[in-house]
Amino acid sequence: MQTVVTGERPCWRCRVDTAGALVCPGCEAPQPLASDADLFRVLGLPRSLVIDAADLERRYHAASRAVHPDRHQMADAHAGALAVGASAAVNRAYRTLRDPIARARYWLDLHDVRLGDDNNRVPPALAALVFETQEKLEELRGANGDAALRQEIEAVHADLASRIAGFETDLETQVVTWERDGVSAAPATLADLKRRLSEISYLRSLLDDVDAAVGA
């Protein structure tokens, strides 16, 4: 285990203090990622569930301009390799943090809460809906091109999509409250968040099934 370096982080090339930046403020060389850098830190954000989408995009673009391999094409091989690694981290950070669900999952990860295997089990609150939808899909696969059935499935599709949107909005308001109350890491909060994430990801995969059936 490496101890967290406090104080100076000198640039590997010009020895200027980089203060943990992605590229050296002196010579623009990409820096190795700090061992304690999480995806929030990569884009210069605190570990918060609440993120402003426009601000996130601005940070992502600025970080990309700094570390993308295109910007270090003419540098030496070491700088080039660091640029690829840093750029991959920046891309992963943006991909994870811009989606509220992926962000919340990652945030739980950081708090050592795993969604684990029970994530694949049907959340009790959704059991009836899941059962009904699967049955309809089964019917649709059996009966080729039944217009009435197809319409029904399309209605289910719309219902699922709006439920997911509702869950997501709900989640976002919840996390704002949690952040404000400063109880973000309280066990009850974590359990609640975990349950909600399970439900959303279950709905998302159900929606994918419906999509596949309708598209076929």
Add this chain to the structure above:
Amino acid sequence: MSQVVGIDLGTTNSLVAVLGDDGPRVLPDPATGARLLPSAVAFLPDGQVVVGRQARELAGAQPFDTVLSVKRFMGLGVEHVTDDDRRRYRFAEREGALRLVVQGREVTPPEVSAHVLRELKRWAEAALGDAVTRAVITVPAYFNDSQRQATRDAGRLAGLDVLRLVNEPTAASLAYGLERGDEGIVAVYDLGGGTFDVSILKLRGGIFEVLATGGDTRLGGDDFDARLADLLRRELPAEIREHPQVRAQMLAFAERAKWSLSEGEQAEVALALPNGGEVRRTVTRAQFEALIAPLVDRTGVVCRQALKDAGLKASDVLQVVAVGGSTRVPLVRGQMQAVFGRPPLVDLNPDEVVALGAGIQAGILTGGQRDMLLLDVVPLSLGIETMGAVFTRLIDRNTTIPAAARETFTTAVDDQTSVDVHVLQGERELASDNRSLARFTIPVEPQPAGVPRLEVTFLIDANGILSVTAADLRTGQARSVEVKPSYGLTDEEMERMLEESIDFAEEDVRQRQVREARVDADTILNATRVQLAKHGTLLEPGEGQRIQEAVTALQVARDGEDYVRIRDAYDVLSQTTEPFARRIMDSSLMSAVEGRPLEDL
């Protein structure tokens, strides 16, 4: 340092461009001024290789030994070759990278492609007056890892350091963005000779962010030609229908008919048959459209999926950019309009826009275009084969590159000495339904099963090409990784081909010298003929005879392959005609003097 060029290595045509002070420009053939180089390579019986327009014309005479669209075969294995491909070319029945058989010799697609790249390199060097050693080469966005590696190998074989592979639709968006400066969502619909791509991008503040991409690497204008040619061939007598020469001629006719059907409502087709007969018929646009409609519909399905992957609706799209020669077909334009709800933008030349974009990317890489940055994605999911021959995804399609994924591996039996990782690319559930990229072998120290812990990192770089590294998690030490590409060239094969390509380059230089000597010979032969006709009266007794002998000697040398002999015969003619030329000069001076009043002298 010399300039970095941008190359559009197309299925039917290729171009080279460069970023100048006033924007990107295409560099033409120094001899003819042509901007498009047909991506055709003809292998002659005497070992010579002809590239471009001349090669295309040889397709009728020697169809099996003239490769018209090698791009279709890049990064494939013999099991991916279709029946139709087998009717047009010969292949070696071997595992690994595909090999075409031309003039009884095996060549890999990267070697064939390298001939096209060498010719473009020559064009660029002539236009820039400097050696060209570095290039950005475009590839279809939907190219997988093997196809990208094969393209990079082709560049290396042509003596080019390939700084970056850029996706064709993305390159087009750079040219479009530089030209128009729009901000918002842009869809690029790129239908070339052999490949189809669609990319949905977000343009903002100089950042070109690809949100989703989709495509089909075996769908293009060539398929339109093939369908039309098949229709025409079916009407021929059975005994000549399958004749390879008839096939090749029919394809050429079909292509011309397609062009004229983009403008007019019907096209005339006339074909001289090998048995001396002739076939004439008319094809209407409606007939042509009925043939290609299923293909065009397929592009629509891909576009809708790309929009869905980007999380967008058609109405979110600000502009649709048409790229590739096949977007000139009215039915294709109609499809774009149907999918995106607006007519495509066609003010940039669809044949040149990708090359111009590649030139811009070359400028971005060398610091000449600092305000623009391209963020592209991986077109197909990347993963590994896991227990039960299942495909486990590690990096999803449409993930922005560079992208990395880590996975921990251990051993299944005691004292296992290596761990094998099978990497695949695709979207299917079963490993065998996806495209195998490579097998990686990582050595481990013999230990009880489950004890070793290997962390394997999969890294996709900005070219969309995968590399794999491994580390022992318990010691933190890096482990070597042995790569066995499924359809690519091994390092040893590359090494051997590079050596051969150097030999070839020497042969290439010789051929160029022959060509240049011939051009000079033709110039002096022509001038001599003109001057003899004009100023024959100035010849001294016996001089005409001597000049005629030198002319004949040069004509004979000119038709041979020995450039030294051509140069020598050139010098003889030049010396022989020198007194005659001086007399012509004097006499024209005299006549100029004679005509003028004295005081002017």
